[in-house]
Amino acid sequence: MGTKTLTQIEEEFETFQILNEEGEIVNEDAMPDLSDEDLQELMTRMVYTRIWDQRAISLNRQGRLGFYAPVAGQEASALGSQYALDKEDFILPGYRDVPQIVYHGLPLYQAFLFSRGHFQGNQIPEGVNVISPQIIIGAQITQAAGVALGLKKRGKKNIAITYTGDGGASQGDFYEGINFAGAYNAPAVFVVQNNRFAISVPVEKQSAAKTIAQKAVAAGIHGVQVDGMDVLAVYAATQQARERAVNEEGPTLIETLTYRYGPHTMAGDDPTRYRTEEMDNEWEKKDPLVRFRKYLESKDLWSEEKENEVVGQAKEDIKAAIKKADEAPKQKVTDLIENMYEKLPKNLQEQMEEYKEKESK
Amino acid sequence: MAQMTMIQAITDAMRIELKNDENVLIFGEDVGQNGGVFRATEGLQKEFGEDRVFDTPLAESGIGGLSIGLALQGYRPVPEIQFFGFVYEAMDAISGQMARLRYRSGGVYHAPITIRSPFGGGVKTPELHADSLEGLMAQQPGLKVIIPSTPYDAKGLLISAIRDNDPVIFLEHMKLYRSFRDEVPEEEYTVEIGKADVKREGKDITIITYGAMVHSSLKAAEELEKEDIQAEVIDLRTVSPIDIDTIIESVNKTGRAIVVQEAQKQAGIAASVVAEINDRAILSLEAPVLRVTAPDTVFPFSAAEDVWLPDYKDIMEKAKQVINF
Numbered sequence: 236m237g238t239k240t241l242t243q244i245e246e247e248f249e250t251f252q253i254l255n256e257e258g259e260i261v262n263e264d265a266m267p268d269l270s271d272e273d274l275q276e277l278m279t280r281m282v283y284t285r286i287w288d289q290r291a292i293s294l295n296r297q298g299r300l301g302f303y304a305p306v307a308g309q310e311a312s313a314l315g316s317q318y319a320l321d322k323e324d325f326i327l328p329g330y331r332d333v334p335q336i337v338y339h340g341l342p343l344y345q346a347f348l349f350s351r352g353h354f355q356g357n358q359i360p361e362g363v364n365v366i367s368p369q370i371i372i373g374a375q376i377t378q379a380a381g382v383a384l385g386l387k388k389r390g391k392k393n394i395a396i397t398y399t400g401d402g403g404a405s406q407g408d409f410y411e412g413i414n415f416a417g418a419y420n421a422p423a424v425f426v427v428q429n430n431r432f433a434i435s436v437p438v439e440k441q442s443a444a445k446t447i448a449q450k451a452v453a454a455g456i457h458g459v460q461v462d463g464m465d466v467l468a469v470y471a472a473t474q475q476a477r478e479r480a481v482n483e484e485g486p487t488l489i490e491t492l493t494y495r496y497g498p499h500t501m502a503g504d505d506p507t508r509y510r511t512e513e514m515d516n517e518w519e520k521k522d523p524l525v526r527f528r529k530y531l532e533s534k535d536l537w538s539e540e541k542e543n544e545v546v547g548q549a550k551e552d553i554k555a556a557i558k559k560a561d562e563a564p565k566q567k568v569t570d571l572i573e574n575m576y577e578k579l580p581k582n583l584q585e586q587m588e589e590y591k592e593k594e595s596k
Numbered sequence: 597m598a599q600m601t602m603i604q605a606i607t608d609a610m611r612i613e614l615k616n617d618e619n620v621l622i623f624g625e626d627v628g629q630n631g632g633v634f635r636a637t638e639g640l641q642k643e644f645g646e647d648r649v650f651d652t653p654l655a656e657s658g659i660g661g662l663s664i665g666l667a668l669q670g671y672r673p674v675p676e677i678q679f680f681g682f683v684y685e686a687m688d689a690i691s692g693q694m695a696r697l698r699y700r701s702g703g704v705y706h707a708p709i710t711i712r713s714p715f716g717g718g719v720k721t722p723e724l725h726a727d728s729l730e731g732l733m734a735q736q737p738g739l740k741v742i743i744p745s746t747p748y749d750a751k752g753l754l755i756s757a758i759r760d761n762d763p764v765i766f767l768e769h770m771k772l773y774r775s776f777r778d779e780v781p782e783e784e785y786t787v788e789i790g791k792a793d794v795k796r797e798g799k800d801i802t803i804i805t806y807g808a809m810v811h812s813s814l815k816a817a818e819e820l821e822k823e824d825i826q827a828e829v830i831d832l833r834t835v836s837p838i839d840i841d842t843i844i845e846s847v848n849k850t851g852r853a854i855v856v857q858e859a860q861k862q863a864g865i866a867a868s869v870v871a872e873i874n875d876r877a878i879l880s881l882e883a884p885v886l887r888v889t890a891p892d893t894v895f896p897f898s899a900a901e902d903v904w905l906p907d908y909k910d911i912m913e914k915a916k917q918v919i920n921f
Contacts, residue, residue: 256652265622265667288710311838325668332810347720354700354702355702357700357701357702357704357710358701358702358703358704359701359704359705366668366705367700367701371688371692372693374661374689374693375660377657377661377662377664377665377666378661378665378668378693379658379664379665380658380661380662381661381662381663381665381666381667381668381669382665382666382668382669383665384662384665384666385665385666385668385669385670385671386669387668388647388671389669389670393751407657408657408658408661409654409713411653411655411657411658411661412658413656414653414655415652415653415655415658415661415662418653453884481799520717544778570702571699573703574698574699574701574702574703575698575737575738576698576738576740576762577698577760577761577762580740580790581790581837581840582837582840583840
């Protein structure tokens with residue numbers, strides 16, 4: 236029989252890695268063309284984001300931040316992929332993908348306002364090509380196909396990139412989104428950050444598919460599985476996917492193998508209910524910062540002094556951003572009514588008057 | 597002026613807007629080469645090319661998401677949902693996403709999307725093709741919902757919808773597609789969204805309705821006239837937002853009203869209209885405002901449509917009940 240077996244297909248999806256856990260380059264040929272400054276910048280961003288994550292968790296516990304989905308463990312996956320983008324590329328994030336949109340231009344204080352449920356957090360400044368984080372799992376994936384098709388129709392050499400998690404790859408919108416992008420050969424890159432758990436449900440229970448990357452096959456698009464703790468591999472895979480997309484060689488599904496150290500969100504999730512300490516420890520050995528730090532130190536590009544500088548800067552920026560977020564005006568019902576339609580219909584005009592009077596008291 | 601069926605008027609509106617604005621894109625299942633299952637997009641792909649008028653994969657949620665993404669790139673998408681009963685597949689894309697885009701982004705982004713879709717009973721479709729789901733849509737802040745009853749209104753309202761900067765659900769009653777012709781100007785014109793139309797004047801009772809029931813109501817009004825009852829028939833044309841002023845003005849004049857809809861009785865547009873009259877004109881009323889609707893079952897299998905759908909006799913009966921209260 237000439238039938239290719241499922242096993243044969245699955246075996247083709249080997250994990251792409253450049254930097255191993257010891258911080259050694261194991262795949263010299265795939266090494267992306269990054270300057271020393273680029274390498275330092277990648278490390279800076281990962282360290283900065285780790286500090287930001289720690290501060291966000293503690294601010295949340297103090298009641299000074301609202302909804303927050305921790306990112307520690309996923310820095311390489313999140314930031315390595317964003318670093319491969321052009322400023323004109325458009326990001327459609329999920330709720331854990333706030334660092335990517337901040338590095339794409341969203342001011343940090345707005346990320347905090349988003350977390351606090353203040354609408355000004357979602358008012359994306361002109362020239363920043365992102366949309367606010369999606370809450371419905373997978374809804375951003377079909378939208379990404381639309382943004383990508385729009386970019387293609389406009390003749391731009393840019394891509395739409397969207398992020399979801401392993402659970403997101405079970406949604407109907409995931410299949411529809413990757414299929415639409417493939418059918419239109421639209422310049423889209425779909426990143427699935429496989430952190431092994433959709434809240435509590437392990438990826439093995441999401442699907443019989445051995446990899447998420449292989450789901451690309453059915454949609455007729457490129458698929459790659461990447462070591463999501465290896466910032467160089469994530470960067471290289473995204474950069475290649477981006478190149479293919481803008482050259483009309485098709486969309487790509489990138490699965491990054493990663494792990495979130497913290498809970499799903501700060502709203503009461505307890506990972507000890509579904510993860511073992513051994514598993515946590517095993518993944519912490521793969522830590523993206525540890526291995527990249529080792530690598531940079533071996534090239535004399537990183538030092539404790541440099542690291543402390545970044546930590547200091549992050550703390551200072553976060554303090555300033557929180558202060559700025561605190562200055563945002565109290566949210567009013569009239570602000571919300573204002574943004575329902577371009578021109579308010581009669582029912583809302585009447586309610587606007589009602590609330591204006593209430594708010595003036 | 598030309599004589600056009602509603603389907604021709606709809607095609608004409610799309611042709612005009614494709615010409616007027618290069619950002620207008622028309623797409624959906626079978627809308628390209630095939631011109632749509634009802635031929636609503638007949639000839640448009642040939643005239644404007646595959647870049648502007650194109651087929652989509654068969655996935656309604658995908659069509660919704662695609663529309664939002666294109667809107668984010670400055671396009672003005674006019675997607676078709678092949679039959680409105682399929683809209684459940686796209687509910688998140690519509691209610692969860694496009695209806696909230698302006699709100700969620702604090703006014704930075706908006707979704708100038710017009711979803712066209714056939715619906716409506718009396719044409720013996722299989723299940724989940726004909727349901728009146730406008731009440732479901734009207735429940736969602738951020739959307740506008742239009743249901744024209746004549747070819748003239750259909751063309752003018754569709755042009756307005758495509759030019760509107762917020763998402764519009766444009767529902768086309770299948771029974772009206774080819775049932776009659778109307779004088780329709782060949783040039784462009786608009787009919788204001790959110791504005792009802794008094795389709796027949798009368799002093800004794802107000803019949804508030806929309807869609808195919810406008811014609812049943814007009815027929816009932818003709819019959820009532822033989823019994824010396826002068827019914828005023830208001831065609832809402834837009835069911836969200838509702839033109840409250842026109843309704844209240846009429847009710848203040850007649851003192852009596854019924855609301856007629858093809859949809860089931862529970863929740864829905866008719867209930868909203870009754871509540872508005874209650875809020876604003878109760879002291880003008882000589883009798884309770886009653887509703888003529890379908891019963892609260894799911895839309896019937898096609899062999900039961902005739903006994904399920906309200907008809908002009910039901911409207912006459914209810915009108916007389918209110919008159920004789």
